[in-house]
Amino acid sequence: MAVFTPVTEDDARALLRRYQLGELVALRGITAGIENTNYFLDTTGGAYVLTLFEVLTAEQLPFYIELMHHLAGRGVPVPEPQTLLDGTRLTELNGKPAAIVTRLSGGYEPEPGPAHCALAGQTLARAHLAAQDFPIHQPNLRGLDWWKATAPALAPFLDPGQAALLQGTLDEQIAFAASGAPARLPYGPAHCDLFRDNVLFDGTFESPHMGGFIDFYFAGCDTWLFDVAVSVNDWCIHRATGAFVRRRLEAWLQAYHAVRPFTEEERAAWPAMLRAAALRFWISRLYDFHLPRPAQTLKPHDPRHFERILRLRTEQPAPALPRP
Template identity: 75%
Template sequence: MAVFTPVSDNDARELLTRYTLGDLVSLRGITAGIENTNYFLTTTQGEYVLTLFEVLTYEQLPFYIELMHHLAQRHIPVPQPQTLRDGTRLTLLHGKPCAIVTRLSGGYEPAPSAAHCALAGATLARAHLAARDFAIRQPNLRGLPWWQETIPKVLPFLSGEQAALIRQTLEEQTLFAASAAYRSLPSGPAHCDLFRDNVLFDGTFEMPRMGGFIDFYFAGCDTWLFDVAVSVNDWCIERHTGVFETSKLQAWLDAYAAVRSFTAEEKAAWPTLLQAAALRFWVSRLYDFYLPRPAQTLKPHDPTHFERILRERRKTPALALP
């Protein structure tokens, strides 16, 4: 959500003529994130987020836009893509695909409690079930094939020990992905990036209310367990060590399982999927750190954070799924 492509007020006014969202009041760039250009867009009719897509192609985007529309129609708290006058939900600005979605209320919680974790877990389970009948199929574009393609590009920046760890983990994940055990895991549309800064809460810290899930632009069809693993590797850890905080992890998993029970196959695969989730973000952060794209407000994340998490997941047995 860095600003790669500048958008002026006049650009926004022209864009709004394609919608029925009122007139421009204000436009403000969003500095967080590293993938797309995002602006807070306020009009005389409401508050929205304008996204220009810097990596995803126009042909890939219907999956993400229509998935959010599908979930919103089923009362999952997600941004609602706005429909243009021509009936579509995608257009172009400065030659880039773009969309306008509703801005959800609330803010993200940087230090979530067990109550926040439970709300996030239950809502993710609801989202998985609500997306079962979504018609468009698109793989997780940051899944195994991307790891296999990207790891050779970052190896020159790693120490011998780091290179050995990343190669060994990739080999194990490649073997697991080819197994019958992997094929048995429940799967479907998944967020694949549900970090704490992609969830908004209303209410108070002591009594939080779910505001909604945002930033679906890493979503794809994957195992639902991978989506859970990505989430808890961020929500339920001691930040400086990657060690799980058991009370938060238990709250997250129990709340998810109360909506969708984990299968026996998922329970067996859990340690492997936790490592897969850590590997995915170690690889992407290495790539963004050492091979960044230019942006006005780019703030790459520290890749060593997920290296620590991966080492911890390989060292310490995971809390069993409920």
């Protein structure tokens, strides 16, 4: 959520004339993140977020926009895309596809406790089940095919140990896919980027309330277990080391399992899926760090964080998933 494409107040006023959201009150850029241009957009009608999509095309975007609309309609707390006067929910601004969504209340918790983890796990399971009948299919665009295509470009930036870890894990994931095991796992629309800064909470630290999930623009159809692995690799760790915090992990997984029970096939696939989730973000952070796109406020993440996590998931036994 960096600012790649400038938007003026006059641009915003012209855009708002195509909605029924009131008049412009304030517009300010959001500097966090690295993929899209985002602005807080306050109007006389409410508080919104304006997103200009820098990578995704207008042809790809209906999946994300309509998925949020679908989930919001089923009571899952997500930003709700707003409908233009012409009945659509996707438009264009300054040459980029754009959308306006509701701004959820609350803030993210940088050091979540077990109660935050339980709420996140429970809500992700609800989102998975609510999306089962979503009619649009789009694969996870940052899945295995993207890893294979991107890895060669990273080779010049890796030392021999890093190169061996990346290639060895990638080979494992290619073999895992070829085995047919992923096809036996529950599958459907998934967030695929549910880090702690993509979830908002109200209430207090001791008694949090779910505000909602944000930033669905890496979502895609994938195994739900991959979505869980991505989440716990961020929510349930010591940031400095990547090691799991057991109380957080148990709270997260038990809360998810209570809504959507894990299968035996998922239990068998869990160690490989934890490594897949770490590999995905190590590759993307290496790419963003060494081969960045120009931006006004770009803050690439340190790729060494997910290198550490991947080494731990490779060297240490995976914690077991809950059982009935």
